Amino acid sequence: MADLPRGFRVRLADDAHRCDDGRTLFGGSSGRLVHLRPAALRRIDDAGVLAVEDPTSARVARMLLDRGLAHPWWNGSRPATCGDVTVVVPVLDRPDALDRLLGGLPGTTVVVVDDGSTDPASIVEVCRRHAARYVRHPERRGPAAARNTGLRTATSPVVAFVDSDVVLDVRSLAALRRHLEDPGVALVAPRVLGLDDGRGVLARYEAARSSLDLGASPARVHPHGRVSYVPSAVLLARRDALGAGFDESLEVAEDVDLVWRVARDHDVRYDPSVVVRHEHRTTTRAWLSRKAFYGTGAALLAARHGEAVSPAVLAPWSAVAVAALLAQQRWSIPVAVAASAVAEVTLARRLRGSDHPHRAAVAVLGVALHATLTQTTALVVRHHWPLTAALLPFSRRARRVALAAAVVDGVLDHRRVRPDLDVARYTALRRAEDLAYGAGLWAGCLRARSPRALLPVLRHRPARTPIPSERSQS
Structure with missing residues (x-):
């Protein structure tokens, strides 16, 4: 990875937890854990900001960025063009x-x-009025092909793909462009919110919980990260990192496919400090159809990217703990506690560099268990709801799990996003969205004759990553 330029600054992520007087960091968008050696720790100020001033600070900043524990930070310090x-x-x-x-x-x-517009003259007139170059496909070929035509037409080193139903200004575009000061970044996307019209229940729901809105926290984008993709509503990219561009055989998920291909060799970033507005679908039929349409893309992605599209990534110990709790037997809590205890002891042994290895291990495993419960809830009410529904008539335990997952998830998510809706209507719409997406997901898997997009994966995460000291740089 190319070196960060001198003066580039990063700031520790809000969800990067610090212990051992700041020497141990864990969490972030990737869930990784690192130990900071003294030379690295000295370069981070009290606000969690690190400026690139020498080879050591450049290496530390790069490692923190790669592990999702820090994000680029400007705070108005650099003009954007x-x-x-x-x-x-x-x-x-x-x-x-x-x-x-x-x-x-x-x-x-x-x-x-x-x-392939039905009234091309009206499009030509708009382009003439704004001095935009006009290129036409005589017949509709799909958004991926249209973007690729634009990519081949452009001659600049940087290209921004922007959907026509987006509201964007030059300042926001320039704010995205500054991410490319990092030579390792090839693609960046903003936060996408709905038009602020406040009309109707669906409009208010979409304003708080749109599929295009990936939240208020910045992230390095990669499969199974906290932000695992970014939509093509607005994407800014280095042209030479895109290769042939979008896969024109895909009518859905072509943006996710491109993001994941780029992310194999480059960094992809999500910057919610840059906000654009999008004209969401807010009629019931169009809204549900779009959610189901998104779901059909998972099977297509699984054929190209394998486990990257899995609906859950579970550590073996957490999978055992959650499976025991779902069983709702007398032995459930003891088994869950035992699995967690074994994991805690194992991780504490690997954290001998910490002043309080058991305390650090408990904190790390607590974050992991929370993530596992969140993923399990999504499996029950979203990805695997047809299986859940099939069990409901025959199992009281399944009914309890489904009811708890549906209600608790809705209440907690309502509290987190604070929509302009009461909790009952918000939860009902969230469940409707899950049903539509899950139906599309299963339809896509049946069409592809493959269950790969439905299967969780078990994976051990590395316990820690030491950041080299200054001496090792010389």
Whole structure:
């Protein structure tokens, strides 16, 4: 990975937990744990900020970024520009939305790819008014092909793919561009929120819980990370890192496929400090259809990326603990406690560099167990709900698990996102979304004749990663 430039700054992630007077970090978007040696610790100030000033600080910053324990941090310290960015906009009709988008990008190089609109003259007129280049597909070929046409048309080193139903301005585009100051970053995406119109129950739900909204915390994007993908509503990329671009055989999940291919060799970042607005679907039929459509993409991704699309990644000890609790037997709690205790003792032995290895191990395993319970809940009410439904008439235990998962998840998520909806309607819509997505997921797996997208995986995570001392750099 190329070195970070001098003056580049990173800040410890809000979910990076610190113990041993700051020497031990764990959590972050990847769940990793590191021990900071004195030379590394001295370079992090009281606010958790590290500036790249020498080879050691550059190496420490890179390792923290790679492990999701820190994120780039500017705080207004660097001017942002986007003079080397070409914006590629795929469009199918919707001239009014296109006009709204281009109105926020004055002075920007824009290529509009018309993917077979029924009224191309209206698209041409919008492009003429905003000095955008117009390219047309005589027949509809899909959004992936339209983006690829724009990619081949662009000559700038940086390309931003922006959907026509997005509201974006030059300042936001420039804020995304600054991530490419890190030579290891090839792709970056902003937070995508709905248009702030506040109309209707679905509009208010989508404003709080859209599939395009990946949350308020920045992240390094990779499969099974806290943020495992970013949508193509807005994607800014180094052109030479994209290869042939999007897979044109995919009508769904082509953005996730591209992100995961790029992430094999480069960093992909999610920056929620940059917010764009998107015109969400807010009629019931269109909303449910879109959720089901998203679900069908999982099987296609599984065929290309294998375990990357698995709905859950579980450590063996946590899988045993949760399975025991789900069984609801007299032995359930003792077995769960025993599995957790074995894991704690094993991890504490590997954390001998910590001042309090057992305390650190308990904290790490607590985070892991919370993640496992969250994933299990999603399996019950989202990914595997057809299996859950099949068990309900025959098993009182299954009914208890399903009811608890459905209600507790809705209540806790309502408390977390604080939507402009009461908890009952919010929970009902969340369950409807899960049913639609799960139905699409199973339909896609049946069509592909493969269950790979439904199968959890068991995986051991590395316990710790020491960051070298200054002496090892010389």
